Amino acid sequence: xxxxxxxxxxxxxxxxxxxxxxxxxxxxxxxxxxxxxxxxxxxxxxxxxxxxxxxxxxxxxxxxxxxxxxxxxxxxxxxxxxxxxxxxxxxxxxxxxxxxxxxxxxxxxxxxxxxxxxxxxxxxxxxxxxxxxxxxxxxxxxxxxxxxxxxxxxxxxxxxxxxxxxxxxxxxxxxxxxxxxxxxxxxxxxxxxxxxxxxxxxxxxxxxxxxxxxxxxxxxxxxxxxxxxxxxxxxxxxxxxxxxxxxxxxxxxxxxxxxxxxxxxxxxxxxxxxxxxxxxxxxxxxxxxxxx
Amino acid sequence: xxxxxxxxxxxxxxxxxxxxxxxxxxxxxxxxxxxxxxxxxxxxxxxxxxxxxxxxxxxxxxxxxxxxxxxxxxxxxxxxxxxxxxxxxxxxxxxxxxxxxxxxxxxxxxxxxxxxxxxxxxxxxxxxxxxxxxxxxxxxxxxxxxxxxxxxxxxxxxxxxxxxxxxxxxxxxxxxxxxxxxxxxxxxxxxxxxxxxxxxxx
Numbered sequence: 001x002x003x004x005x006x007x008x009x010x011x012x013x014x015x016x017x018x019x020x021x022x023x024x025x026x027x028x029x030x031x032x033x034x035x036x037x038x039x040x041x042x043x044x045x046x047x048x049x050x051x052x053x054x055x056x057x058x059x060x061x062x063x064x065x066x067x068x069x070x071x072x073x074x075x076x077x078x079x080x081x082x083x084x085x086x087x088x089x090x091x092x093x094x095x096x097x098x099x100x101x102x103x104x105x106x107x108x109x110x111x112x113x114x115x116x117x118x119x120x121x122x123x124x125x126x127x128x129x130x131x132x133x134x135x136x137x138x139x140x141x142x143x144x145x146x147x148x149x150x151x152x153x154x155x156x157x158x159x160x161x162x163x164x165x166x167x168x169x170x171x172x173x174x175x176x177x178x179x180x181x182x183x184x185x186x187x188x189x190x191x192x193x194x195x196x197x198x199x200x201x202x203x204x205x206x207x208x209x210x211x212x213x214x215x216x217x218x219x220x221x222x223x224x225x226x227x228x229x230x231x232x233x234x235x236x237x238x239x240x241x242x243x244x245x246x247x248x249x250x251x252x253x254x255x256x257x258x259x260x261x262x263x264x265x266x267x268x269x270x271x272x273x274x275x276x277x278x279x280x281x282x283x284x285x286x287x288x289x290x291x292x
Numbered sequence: 293x294x295x296x297x298x299x300x301x302x303x304x305x306x307x308x309x310x311x312x313x314x315x316x317x318x319x320x321x322x323x324x325x326x327x328x329x330x331x332x333x334x335x336x337x338x339x340x341x342x343x344x345x346x347x348x349x350x351x352x353x354x355x356x357x358x359x360x361x362x363x364x365x366x367x368x369x370x371x372x373x374x375x376x377x378x379x380x381x382x383x384x385x386x387x388x389x390x391x392x393x394x395x396x397x398x399x400x401x402x403x404x405x406x407x408x409x410x411x412x413x414x415x416x417x418x419x420x421x422x423x424x425x426x427x428x429x430x431x432x433x434x435x436x437x438x439x440x441x442x443x444x445x446x447x448x449x450x451x452x453x454x455x456x457x458x459x460x461x462x463x464x465x466x467x468x469x470x471x472x473x474x475x476x477x478x479x480x481x482x483x484x485x486x487x488x489x490x491x492x493x494x
Contacts, residue, residue, distance in 0.1 A: 012483035016454060018461050018476060047490055048455075054436045055456055058335045062345050066335060066352045070327065073357060074320075208346055238345050 003030055007037050011044045069205050072172030152184055165193045171203040178209035185213050185223075195226045204236045211242055218246040221256075228260040231274070232267075244274050248281040258287045265289055312372055316364050323363070327356055330373065333457065334380050341384045341452055343437075351387065355380045370466060377467045381449055388445040432490070439489040443482050450478035451486075 007030040013019050014027050031038055127139040150157040164177045178197060185191045197210035211230070217223045230243040247257055261278045269275040282289055308329075314322035334355060338348035358379050366375055440448060449468065453459045454475075461479065465472040 009480075012487070013476065013480065016461075016479070018454075018479070044487075047487065050432055050490070051436060051455060051486070054433050054440070056336075056339055056343065058332075058339045058345070058348065062339075062349065063332060063335055066349055067327075067331065069349070070353055070356050073353060074323075074360060077357065077360060205349070242346065 004034060004037055007031065007034070008040055011037075011041050014041075015044060015048055065204070069172075069175070072170075073175070076170075076172045076176065152180075152190075158189070162189060162193050165197060171201075171206055174201065174203065174206045175209055178206055178213060182209070182213040185217055191217070191222070195222060198226045199229055204239060207234070207236070207239055208242070211239060211246070215246055218249065221254075224254070224257060228257065231260060232264060240274055244277045244281075248277060253281060253285045253287070258282065258285065262288065308372060309368065312363070312366065312368075316366070323360065326359075326372070330376055331356070334376070337377075337380060337452065337457060338384055340456055341448065342387055347387055351380060351383045354383055374463065374466050378469070381453075381467055385445050385449060388448065392445065435490060436486070439486050443485060447478050447482040447485075450475050451482040454479050 007027050010019055010023060010027050014024065019027065031041060124141045124143075125138050126141050129137050131137040148157070148160075152158050152161065161177055161180060164173055165181065167173055174197070178194070181190050181194060185194055191214070194210040194213045198207055198214065201207050201210065207230070211227070214223045214226065218227065224247060227243045227247050230239055231247065234240050234243070247260070253261075261282050264278055265275070265282075269278065279289060308326075311322045311325055315326055331352065335348055335352050338351040339345065342348055342351065355376070359376060366372070440451075443451060446468070450461075450464055453464045453467070454461060459467075461475045462472045465475040468475065
């Protein structure tokens with residue numbers, strides 16, 4: 001291989017500072033004596049600069065949304081898995097029998113010393129009033145937590161999940177419910193819940209998850225109706241982009257969608273991806289870009 | 293987990309190892325400090341690789357949830373940054389491979405007026421005042437995006453980590469569970485492809 005060819009193959013790595021010392025020395029000394037290769041290096045540097053021009057910076061609002069959603073999801077997450085001290089020393093396997101015996105003993109005595117196990121009951125004081133003899137009387141509401149599990153085919157589980165999908169107090173719960181409902185939108189009640197979330201949920205992450213669950217059914221009229229509403233009215237640019245992609249993906253446009261796209265243009269959709277996609281979809285079916 | 297949102301004004305900044313130990317012991321403020329130390333670079337990496345705010349958001353959530361759930365298995369065998377980015381790069385690679393299989397809509401859309409980047413619809417790119425953007429024509433930038441989209445997921449990942457995130461190949465090899473030499477080969481192939489495609493433009 002000629003020196004020039006050998007050196008040119010290493011110019012990119014030279015710019016990244018990723019050649020070993022010997023190679024770097026050899027390339028540098030070749031460049032000192034070769035004007036053509038120095039010119040190639042100049043072009044390589046120009047390419048580096050051009051590459052920098054496509055870097056994207058996430059918007060501050062996306063970062064804020066990510067942090068907020070993470071906070072919600074962590075609030076709902078169980079505590080991290082703890083590694084018990086005896087697992088940490090488990091490599092010393094000879095200790096295992098002794099450690100196991102010690103744990104049994106600790107468990108036995110602990111059970112006798114602690115009168116109440118953790119109950120999973122939360123309490124709220126509803127009323128307070130003075131009672132005789134300087135005492136006070138409290139009326140307490142107790143909410144008892146219970147763990148149930150099952151499949152979506154079981155009516156109680158399904159009913160609770162559909163209720164959780166609309167729980168106004170907790171967007172994190174709604175996001176996770178949408179994830180569980182994803183893949184089940186062939187059922188009318190689940191699909192209705194997803195459509196309801198797409199059209200009414202205040203939280204963009206919940207709406208995004210609901211759209212994800214409906215995506216496989218984007219050719220069906222009820223889903224298309226919901227997507228059209230997102231496209232026309234949602235405040236989130238990402239969701240509108242998703243909606244136009246799903247509405248114009250691979251199907252012959254139905255008259256309602258043509259109407260929606262025309263309405264979008266009449267409303268003065270700003271130039272950009274959504275507008276271009278809208279126009280190209282209308283052109284593809286030879287529809288007018290205006291309504292009359 | 294509670295008090296995640298409480299602002300951290302403890303007066304003392306713990307060093308990273310102390311933060312990790314505190315978070316492992318259940319200190320939610322310490323965990324938040326860890327998240328805040330790295331989350332912008334996690335989001336920037338996911339955004340540049342996936343070029344979709346929705347997918348970047350999902351990677352961010354999943355990565356930090358995995359860190360939270362598995363923090364107690366972190367043994368200081370490598371730096372926390374390497375451990376975190378191993379999780380993030382795996383999530384991004386999975387997503388890129390799924391896209392290749394699904395052959396999803398490209399992010400650059402052909403229009404009558406020429407190609408249009410889907411990302412422009414979301415206005416996430418650097419602010420207009422960025423001088424880098426004005427130095428190069430839209431045509432060059434579109435061509436670069438096209439070539440980036442054509443790299444294999446692994447080449448794309450190595451190129452992203454080296455060129456845009458500025459990490460050394462040795463560290464990249466550690467993150468991706470491969471050797472420095474293999475990472476170097478990936479970078480070499482990526483730059484060759486880029487050079488071949490951009491020959492007439494730059």
